Amino acid sequence: MAGDESHPANGGRLCVKGASLGETLGDDGRLLTPKVAGATVTWPEAIDSVADAIRMAVETHGPSSVAFYLSGQLLTEDYYVANKLAKGFIGTPNVDTNSRLCMSSAVAAHKRAFGGDLVPGCYEDLELADLLVLTGSNAAWAHPVLYQRMKASARPGRKVVVIDPRRTATSDLADLHLALKPGTDTLLFNGLLVWLVASGAIDEAFVADHCSGFEETLAEATAAAPTLEFVAEACDLARDEVEAFYRWFAEEERTVTAFSQGVNQSVAGTDKCNAIINCHLATGRIGKPGACPFSLTGQPNAMGGREVGGLANTLAAHMDYDTPGAKERVARFWQCDEVADGPGLKAVELFDAVERGEIKVLWVLATNPAVSLPESGRVRRALEQCPTVIVSDCIRHTDTTDYANILLPAAGWGEKDGTVTNSERRISRQRRFLPQAGEAKPDWWILSAVAGRLGHRACFDYSGPADIFREHAALSGYENDGSRTFDISGLANLSDSAYNSLQPTQWPVREGPHNTTSRLFTDGCFATTDGRARLVPVKTRLPEVQPDGKFPMIINTGRIRDQWHTMTRTARASRLLAHRSEPFVDVHPRDAEALGVEANGLATLEGDQGQFVGRVHINPGQRQGEVFVPIHWNRQFTGEGVATALTRSITDPLSGQPEAKHGRGRLTRWPARWHGRLLVRKNRPRRWRADYWAMQPMDACDSWWLAGRTNVDWPAMVQEWLGGQPQLVMQDQRQGRFRAARLSHGTLEAVLMVERDPALLPAVDWLADCFTMEELDEATRRCLLAARSVDTEDIGALVCSCYQVGEKQICRAIEEGANSVELLGEQLQCGTGCGSCIPELTGLVEQQVAEVNCSV
Structure with missing residues (x-):
């Protein structure tokens, strides 16, 4: 698959999902x-x-x-x-x-402010902006092609602010990351409006000539966010960070605020969008190159x-x-x-x-x-x-x-x-x-x-x-006459x-000459009945569901890099499940220690409506007292990893958009007695049962992550798991280790690997390749239970999906002198495809350099 280099939106760039579309084709499963x-x-x-x-x-x-x-x-x-x-x-x-x-909250906000569902800017504005504000958007993973345009347009003096409770891959682009308390966006932007007035940054002529509702909106903003100190405390941010953001916004004429699901998916989503738009209208930053509020839509x-x-x-x-x-x-x-x-x-x-x-x-x-x-x-x-x-x-x-x-x-x-x-x-x-x-x-x-x-x-x-x-x-x-944009x-x-x-x-594309424009509202005329934009008074409304003694953790949900919605298409491409192959829970290190959950172990996240079981990832970029879970897994691919089992049907009263980004829950260790990986040739009937399972489709086989709460007599049960008698078996009962493989006429049919500690389970890429062989030679058979050939490089956890480059490969290359993202790209190609892995590459380089410096 290749991108269309002539298309103005992407210039030929593809994210890893787009580059993998060819792998999702075919009649299997159709x-x-x-x-x-x-x-x-x-x-x-x-x-x-x-x-x-x-x-x-x-x-x-x-x-x-x-x-x-x-x-x-x-x-x-x-x-x-x-x-x-x-x-x-x-x-x-x-x-x-x-x-x-x-995006329905953005629609409702556009209608209130502009008189119609009208996105005023264009992608070029993201490149022209001298201040780029990304709020509620992990664009590096959710909009990777746009993110690469933003990254490529970096220049001296251009500033980027990322507003997100989590430190995400997008934060690597940021000069300032505001890890605000979830749900306090309206406070932050109401406070910004008050600051802009106090610092004389309002475009008074634009407001007077082209806007309505300014005084009422300012009064509401002042009541909601009276001082910078109040905003900082309410948003759980440092005062200096808030002041820096406000000062940059006041100073930079070319400002784009791009917002997405983190803003929209809220009981106050429409108000959050309008609070952002209010600041742009008050400063006249709309309809101009490099200046607009910009809704990043979540679907094609x-x-x-x-x-x-x-x-x-x-x-x-x-x-x-x-x-x-x-x-x-x-x-x-x-x-x-x-x-x-x-x-x-x-x-x-x-x-x-x-x-x-x-x-x-x-x-x-x-x-x-x-x-x-x-x-x-x-x-x-x-x-x-x-x-x-x-x-x-x-x-x-x-x-x-x-x-x-x-x-x-x-x-x-x-x-x-x-x-x-x-x-x-x-x-x-x-x-x-x-x-x-x-x-x-x-x-x-x-x-x-x-x-x-x-x-x-x-x-x-x-x-x-x-x-x-x-x-x-x-x-x-039809019967338009200029009344509808x-x-x-x-x-x-x-x-x-x-x-x-x-x-x-x-669009618009009207009949006659000069029939289209890349930006709307360039003349200050809006789609309202009087042609004036509306500033909308916004009250503070925090998330409906708040943590309590029974459910003390805030749950944040969202997309990951290589998946799309509910995986019905992306799960058909095996490499798109290599980076994150099962449901997971991101946990702050202090929370993990306090709750007794361990990295790579399993944990249960119980909410008001149901529960979610996933692999624990320790993430210092997560706010303490909060966890993150991905939205993508469905019941075709996991037993209890569906994120929407944790979120309630609470909606924005204007847009009807659910508060899907916010829930509450209780995190506990999932008491596993054993962990396993099972690989079975594709389309074989499933005869086994496990307390925990997550499926990772691969090219010639299906791979399963497994775990159980009770011990299993593996020699007695192995035929049920493998679909027949194994030819190769290895057991170390004291260590809780069991491995077995079944072959038929020289071809591999199934492999089972069990460990007490999930960290000891080997990678399965080499084993998955064995399923493509018509007949295994003796040397390969001897290596099956080790899950790797002595001649095969252990690449580690996958980092670059485009070129299948793993963490151990990258770390070895850094040790050998490829100590920059550019040098890694030259040597291994990682980061040279869609670019979504660049933040992880940067982190590995920084980690390796820091370790070298410490040792010196």
């Missing part, structure tokens, strides 16, 4: 045929089943008994057809998307979904239910009787309604709510009792497809044709280059076919995605060939 009640059916039969279920629900319980749950993985054309079918022709307003979980096409009304509280083409005449306008354009009354139910509310039995038909497209929504146990119970669950997906087994009555095989990445829109409002073509697997169909085709069965064929008679895009573009300009009517008459060759384009 949903290849439609299924109804578990039986394979034809497409006409499947479409009939979907249409019949919808028709019966509408006739018996009304249109609102049907709901759609969409995804930022859909293309814009898919999203458009789903929204049109649901809101325009079925008549249900209950259409929401997993984008609700990542969350912006495209917002354009077509994918959120339950919006209509297509950035129109809203509360705008007079908007519903009627959309109905006229679509030629339907009327658009559903709304707003509909937002994601958490939607699944609450499913649990109450109010939703009779739920259609889930390209997402996995059984893992991604908070209180995931309750979500699974809701799915189980819903009369009809329809799931369109490209993967056969997910936590959500397991509850489906009707399964519809959807085209996957590389098989789909359409457009996406990124965080800087840039529309890009995704062109199909693979045949559709099995009987898979594009989502727009499936939705249109159902619409046809429901009697609306004429309004969904699309011959391809170009037809849909033209209609979407035309609606954006989202306007791509200049693309409404594209021919099929022009659509196919469409170059990356930022």
Whole structure:
């Protein structure tokens, strides 16, 4: 896989996930045929089943008994057809998307401040800024391509502030890291506004000419954050650190504040975003090169979904239910009787309604709510009792497809044709280059076919995605006359060939000359009724759930470097699980010592709604009294490592976004009597049971991390674990060590390794390679129970996923003189791919140099 060097967003750069996409392709594990009640059916039969279920629900319980749950993985054309079918022709307003979980607070804040969901800046601004503020964003891992652009634009005098409770890989870019107390962002930015006024940094002319609400907002900020000392104490920061941040912000005209999930996923997410925007409006730092508030979106096409009304509280083409005449306008354009009354139910509310039995038909497209929504146990119970669950997906087994009555095989990445829109409002073509697997169909085709069965064929008679895009573009300009900023009517008459060759384009794209712009609000005119931006008074609202005697730890959740959402695609690439191969808990060293949990051991994190079991990582960058867990693992890959079992269904009252970044829990040692690794040839039946397990798919075998609370008679039980009699066995009962391997006709079938101490379990990369050999020679057989050949280099824990470079390799190279990231790249290639491992490389270099200096 290679990036498109001509694309303005990435210039050819790929993160390790993008570079690994080719490894996720293939039919293995794909949903290849439609299924109804578990039986394979034809497409006409499947479409009939979907249409019949919808028709019966509408006739018996009304249109609102049907709901759609969409995804930022859909293309814009898919999203458009789903929204049109649901809101325009079925008549249900209950259409929401997993984008609700990542950026709906930013949407609500944009609307309050600017009069519309409008991101004012562009990626170039991240490079032009003299002060770059990254808040609630571990961009090095979650937005690695953008992070590399930020890193490459470093220059003398440019300052970077990272605001995050944890010290993350992104902190390595920072001149100042503010490890604030979780949930105190509004206090910090209210305090900034007060400081800006006191230091004379307000752009009084801009505020007077282009803004409203300044006095009320300042009064609220002053009441909430009256002094710098108050802010520092409330945010648990040093006074000098807060003052430095405030002073830099006051001094630098070119300031970009980029914010993401750490800000959005909060009960006060909308207020946090507005507190940031308030500071930019008050200083006039918007609509200018290198100066803007910038929402870093968490999904590939969350912006495209917002354009077509994918959120339950919006209509297509950035129109809203509360705008007079908007519903009627959309109905006229679509030629339907009327658009559903709304707003509909937002994601958490939607699944609450499913649990109450109010939703009779739920259609889930390209997402996995059984893992991604908070209180995931309750979500699974809701799915189980819903009369009809329809799931369109490209993967056969997910936590959500397991509850489906009707399964519809959807085209996957590389098989789909359409457009996406990124965080800087840039529309890009995704062109199909693979045949559709099995009987898979594009989502727009499936939705249109159902619409046809429901009697609306004429309004969904699309011959391809170009037809849909033209209609979407035309609606954006329909009865617009400049009243709506989202306007791509200049693309409404594209021919099929022009659509196919469409170059990356930022909206708006109106008809006529000078029809587009890379930045919005350059003239100080906003999308409100009077053209003035709104500063919004923001009160302090801390997280709803606070630690107590029963649950004393704050839980922070988030993404890791090599995974994406709930692993349904990324787990198909074995190298993406090499860096972090099982669920884990990051713990501060003092907390680990106080609680009796050990590095590499297992721990249980118990919360209000459930529990999480993961490997302990001691991390001094973690705030004391707080832990971090990754969001990605699902029940296909672990027994009790689902992060959403720990978070509650508490939402921002304006955006409906869940407080997914914050929970509380109790951390205790998981009492393991033994730890093990099991490697079994792929697709073999699982005959064993373990108290703890996590699966790591590899190229030719499946690898399992295992642990048990009780002792096992391994010689007596080994056949059950290996699927047959082993040919090689080694046991040291006193040390708690057992190893066995089973071969069949000279090929390796399974290997089991058990230790009392998990640190003694060997790496399994060499063993995994043995499964690719048609027949093992005698020398290889003798090495199986050692898990490595005498000729094989022990690379240690993987650091660079792009080039499969391990920690021991890196440390040896540093000892031999490659004592910089650049020299390591020249010698081992690590850090020269996506660059996500550079912070770890830097840390290893610094550690090694420090050890040498200490020894001297």
